[in-house]
Amino acid sequence: MSEYWYNVVTKTVEEGPQSDWSRLLGPYATRAEAEQALAKVQANNERWDEREAEDAKWDNDPGNDAD
DSSP, X not given: OOOEEXXXXXXXXXXXXXXXXXGEEEEESSHHHHHTHHHHHHHHHHHHHHHXXXXXXXXXXXXXXXX
């Protein structure tokens, strides 16, 4: 079974790791998954940014609780 990797420098999909690991995202089970690697990274970054924003609103003072 082949593994697919997304090369962030060349912006191409590689079947099997052909480049230095520092340039690759993966492995992915299919070429289609590897082609969507940057979209998945972007979605994860946005989700994590939202969580960090929520965490920044939190404090440890029970007097600030609304309920």
